[in-house]
Amino acid sequence: MPAIAETRDxxxxxxxxxxxxxxxxxxxxxxxxxxxxxxxxxLISRRKEExxxxxxxxxxxxxxxxxxxxxxWAKVSHPPIDFQDAHYYAAPKKKAGxxxxxxxxxxxxxxxxxxxxxxxxxxxxxxxxxxxxxxxRAPIAVDAVFDSxxxxxxxxxxxxxxxxxxxxxxxxVRDHPExxxxxxxxxxxxxxxxxxxxxxxxxxDGSFVYVPRGVRCPMELSTYFxxxxxxxxxxxxxxxxVEDGASVSYLEGCTAPMRDENQLHAAVVELVAMDDASxxxxxxxxxxxxxxxxxxGIYNFVTKRGACRGARSKISWTQVETGSAITWKYPSCILQxxxxxxxxxxxxxxxxxxxxxxxxxxxxxxxxxxxxxIAKTISAGQSDSTYRGLVRMMPKASGARNFTQCDSLLIxxxxxxxxxxxxxxxxxxxxxxxxxxTSKISEDQLFYCRxxxxxxxxxxxxxxxGFCKDVLKxxxxxxxxxxxxxxxxxxxxxxx
Amino acid sequence: MxxxxxxxxxxxxxxxxxxxxxxxxPVRDRAADMLRRAGLxxxxxxxxxxxxxxxxxxxxxxxxxxxxDDAAVHAIVTGAEQAFALDGAMPRAVFVNGRFDxxxxxxxxxxxxxxFQALDEESDDEPAADVASALNAILAEDGLLLRVAPGVDAGxxxxxxxxxxxxxxxxxxxxxxxxxxxQGAALSVLxxxxxxxxxxxxxxxxxxxxxxxxxxxxxxxxxAAGAQHLAVVHAEIGAGGLYDSFTLTLGAALARHEVHxxxxxxxxxxxxxxxxxxxxxxxxxxxxxxTHAAPDCNSRQTVKNVLSGHARGVFQGKILVERVAxxxxxxxxxxxxxxxxxxxxxxxxxxxxYADDVRCSHGATVGALDxxxxxxxxxxxxxxxxxxxxxxxxxxxxxxDLIGDEILRATLDRAVESWWNRKDA
Numbered sequence: 001m002p003a004i005a006e007t008r009d010x011x012x013x014x015x016x017x018x019x020x021x022x023x024x025x026x027x028x029x030x031x032x033x034x035x036x037x038x039x040x041x042x043l044i045s046r047r048k049e050e051x052x053x054x055x056x057x058x059x060x061x062x063x064x065x066x067x068x069x070x071x072x073w074a075k076v077s078h079p080p081i082d083f084q085d086a087h088y089y090a091a092p093k094k095k096a097g098x099x100x101x102x103x104x105x106x107x108x109x110x111x112x113x114x115x116x117x118x119x120x121x122x123x124x125x126x127x128x129x130x131x132x133x134x135x136x137r138a139p140i141a142v143d144a145v146f147d148s149x150x151x152x153x154x155x156x157x158x159x160x161x162x163x164x165x166x167x168x169x170x171x172x173v174r175d176h177p178e179x180x181x182x183x184x185x186x187x188x189x190x191x192x193x194x195x196x197x198x199x200x201x202x203x204x205d206g207s208f209v210y211v212p213r214g215v216r217c218p219m220e221l222s223t224y225f226x227x228x229x230x231x232x233x234x235x236x237x238x239x240x241x242v243e244d245g246a247s248v249s250y251l252e253g254c255t256a257p258m259r260d261e262n263q264l265h266a267a268v269v270e271l272v273a274m275d276d277a278s279x280x281x282x283x284x285x286x287x288x289x290x291x292x293x294x295x296x297g298i299y300n301f302v303t304k305r306g307a308c309r310g311a312r313s314k315i316s317w318t319q320v321e322t323g324s325a326i327t328w329k330y331p332s333c334i335l336q337x338x339x340x341x342x343x344x345x346x347x348x349x350x351x352x353x354x355x356x357x358x359x360x361x362x363x364x365x366x367x368x369x370x371x372x373x374i375a376k377t378i379s380a381g382q383s384d385s386t387y388r389g390l391v392r393m394m395p396k397a398s399g400a401r402n403f404t405q406c407d408s409l410l411i412x413x414x415x416x417x418x419x420x421x422x423x424x425x426x427x428x429x430x431x432x433x434x435x436x437x438t439s440k441i442s443e444d445q446l447f448y449c450r451x452x453x454x455x456x457x458x459x460x461x462x463x464x465x466g467f468c469k470d471v472l473k474x475x476x477x478x479x480x481x482x483x484x485x486x487x488x489x490x491x492x493x494x495x496x
Numbered sequence: 497m498x499x500x501x502x503x504x505x506x507x508x509x510x511x512x513x514x515x516x517x518x519x520x521x522p523v524r525d526r527a528a529d530m531l532r533r534a535g536l537x538x539x540x541x542x543x544x545x546x547x548x549x550x551x552x553x554x555x556x557x558x559x560x561x562x563x564x565d566d567a568a569v570h571a572i573v574t575g576a577e578q579a580f581a582l583d584g585a586m587p588r589a590v591f592v593n594g595r596f597d598x599x600x601x602x603x604x605x606x607x608x609x610x611x612f613q614a615l616d617e618e619s620d621d622e623p624a625a626d627v628a629s630a631l632n633a634i635l636a637e638d639g640l641l642l643r644v645a646p647g648v649d650a651g652x653x654x655x656x657x658x659x660x661x662x663x664x665x666x667x668x669x670x671x672x673x674x675x676x677x678x679q680g681a682a683l684s685v686l687x688x689x690x691x692x693x694x695x696x697x698x699x700x701x702x703x704x705x706x707x708x709x710x711x712x713x714x715x716x717x718x719x720a721a722g723a724q725h726l727a728v729v730h731a732e733i734g735a736g737g738l739y740d741s742f743t744l745t746l747g748a749a750l751a752r753h754e755v756h757x758x759x760x761x762x763x764x765x766x767x768x769x770x771x772x773x774x775x776x777x778x779x780x781x782x783x784x785x786x787t788h789a790a791p792d793c794n795s796r797q798t799v800k801n802v803l804s805g806h807a808r809g810v811f812q813g814k815i816l817v818e819r820v821a822x823x824x825x826x827x828x829x830x831x832x833x834x835x836x837x838x839x840x841x842x843x844x845x846x847x848x849x850y851a852d853d854v855r856c857s858h859g860a861t862v863g864a865l866d867x868x869x870x871x872x873x874x875x876x877x878x879x880x881x882x883x884x885x886x887x888x889x890x891x892x893x894x895x896x897d898l899i900g901d902e903i904l905r906a907t908l909d910r911a912v913e914s915w916w917n918r919k920d921a
Contacts, residue, residue: 413819432861435860439854
């Protein structure tokens with residue numbers, strides 16, 4: 001196929017200039033000294049004015065971490081990480097914490113403006129005063145995390161009226177210690193795995209959401225993560241607790257500047273859903289993936305887990321993973337309550353030298369629990385992408401049900417796509433179904449589109465979007481539009 | 497060497513036997529070294545995620561006695577002949593406790609038959625990196641070396657392994673067989689293992705299927721209830737060659753059948769099918785790695801597990817498609833039927849793909865008998881246990897039906913039938 005080869009060469013020559021979020025914000029930073037030891041942890045805890053119990057919790061995690069080894073089972077390879085060669089705390093320098101947007105460093109606001117993150121409540125609320133060319137959007141409350149700290153959280157008053165708590169987790173530690181203490185680490189224990197233990201020891205900020213009984217959160221909540229400083233890692237911690245009959249939809253986005261060195265991102269997300277509660281967690285992960293030669297990029301080692309504690313509770317993960325040099329991430333559901341529902345919808349795109357090992361775990365404990373897994377993997381360039389997922393039916397999970405579908409699309413003959421499902425059933429009335437396919441873009445489909453006048457690039461974009469449709473339709477509308485564009489951009493340089 | 501602490505369960509008893517045996521050589525030394533370092537795997541090693549050999553490390557398996565009790569062997573052989581209605585006219589190679597028994601064997605025409613000793617001297621091969629092959633490498637004493645000349649159809653051969661374990665002192669034997677088919681040659685092997693008492697059977701097959709050759713390999717593992725069975729097949733298939741294999745697992749307390757197939761030239765085809773029928777506290781593992789190393793090859797795999805009692809079935813199947821293997825067609829299906837509250841299935845069907853112009857798919861299902869189907873049959877006047885029998889047999893038939901050789905297929909069909917009747921009784 002000379003046509004494809006030509007286009008590929010042409011686009012490849014453009015290099016990685018397509019990562020438009022790669023700029024760096026020049027802002028004065030407050031950095032902890034490089035290195036990781038008990039003193040670093042004490043320093044973080046002191047800077048954040050944390051209570052004694054949290055420091056103790058962090059130190060316990062640090063001890064556990066020191067005794068653990070990095071996991072090696074994932075299909076990713078990278079040079080050894082020097083965990084002492086990073087700053088574990090980086091915060092924009094500021095006076096006393098900003099109480100309103102007016103007090104936030106304008107440089108920061110410009111950063112989020114450039115990223116297209118709506119931090120101006122009024123403009124959004126009014127709807128009519130938007131600058132020309134900008135569409136009116138439904139209001140979204142945003143918690144913006146810049147390196148180690150949350151810079152601003154919008155719409156807090158509106159949410160407070162509904163009884164919803166949405167704030168940086170460091171603030172929740174101060175204002176709602178009983179809630180944080182009760183749930184922090186209850187889904188992902190400090191010694192759960194190497195990266196979760198590391199996060200527990202050094203996490204700096206993240207979002208906290210609490211939706212009280214019977215409340216349907218009046219707007220979508222969103223956190224936007226931005227790594228900016230050099231030689232830092234980002235370790236955010238998100239905790240979402242939804243009480244009986246309540247519901248929330250939460251969005252997460254992330255970007256980082258383009259740098260030659262690798263940066264570490266090790267987050268932990270914990271979700272708790274009680275009786276009849278529902279949590280929808282959507283991610284568009286767009287960390288800097290490194291350049292076309294595999295230089296630089298984020299190492300994204302993330303532990304995300306939701307506990308469906310209550311009967312008929314529901315947790316739904318949707319992720320679009322296009323960024324990061326390495327992705328190691330398995331958003332999971334522990335289906336404890338009878339009739340609980342877990343969902344996982346994923347699109348993972350790798351290009352150039354990216355590596356992704358991602359999937360989910362569905363642990364069925366309760367009766368009549370149900371789970372659905374739809375994973376779409378697209379590999380291009382010289383990348384490797386792996387779906388790794390576990391479905392486990394425990395002896396008490398009578399009448400439980402799982403359906404899994406994994407499809408992989410290979411673009412070019414230098415990439416790899418792998419599927420590694422683990423299926424374990426110890427209950428005869430539980431039903432598990434798994435299917436997976438791997439193929440390339442069909443010549444017939446391509447021909448059909450080309451014949452109708454679409455350029456090769458548009459045709460591939462169209463086919464890829466169709467391939468991912470089952471997942472994209474699960475995203476909130478705005479995210480879906482962004483995700484579609486992102487898919488196209490991520491695949492540029494791989495094929496027409 | 498005492499300083500080395502193995503990662504898994506110590507294989508000391510086996511290694512001591514190796515140290516005291518005659519016939520050491522560098523190949524075997526390397527295998528011993530690997531076992532000393534790695535030990536016998538306990539679950540946790542990715543390749544042995546669901547099967548632990550801890551039980552083997554605890555047992556001091558002895559070498560099989562030189563002359564087994566003739567009457568006992570005779571009883572086992574006639575028992576197997578009756579149970580599986582074996583064709584007496586079929587040429588056979590009989591191994592008793594891992595040693596060739598010429599008096600009970602009658603080999604087919606058109607094949608060159610040798611013994612393992614010769615192979616041992618010829619072979620400079622590295623022992624394969626898997627534990628069961630390494631264990632075989634250090635303790636193998638005998639085996640069949642079978643060569644079918646180009647263009648010859650050698651018909652069928654029964655390869656019968658008899659384990660005559662004396663109660664009290666468990667023995668282990670480690671036969672190493674090699675089957676080579678020349679260009680365009682053909683052979684069907686019925687590979688049956690039976691026995692009584694406590695023993696470990698650790699057979700390894702090295703198989704080379706030449707260009708355009710066809711090898712049928714239907715295995716029935718019906719070891720004694722107290723036995724352990726640890727088998728490995730290494731097969732390489734030439735251009736346009738076919739290796740049509742099926743493994744029916746019925747016996748042994750702990751069993752693992754591990755297959756490594758390499759489709760080495762264009763047009764090679766492999767079938768790695770199988771069925772496990774387990775009951776009681778049986779644990780059986782079917783692990784396969786099918787490597788597509790050339791373009792235009794085709795692999796097919798259907799594995800069915802029927803599990804009752806406290807049985808645990810394991811299926812780990814990997815299809816690896818190398819970069820050169822364009823136009824690969826790979827298919828893998830695993831279906832498990834749980835017939836009791838306490839049975840367990842662990843499945844890991846895996847695709848590892850580096851070529852883009854391929855068609856690979858796999859599927860896996862786990863569940864109980866469909867109540868609707870049962871109801872349908874019951875409503876037509878069929879009693880419950882018969883209705884269940886019909887459904888289970890139909891479930892298994894899909895897999896057994898894939899065996900190309902009709903005589904072997906009929907034999908395995910009968911084995912399935914009698915297993916169910918025994919269970920049903």
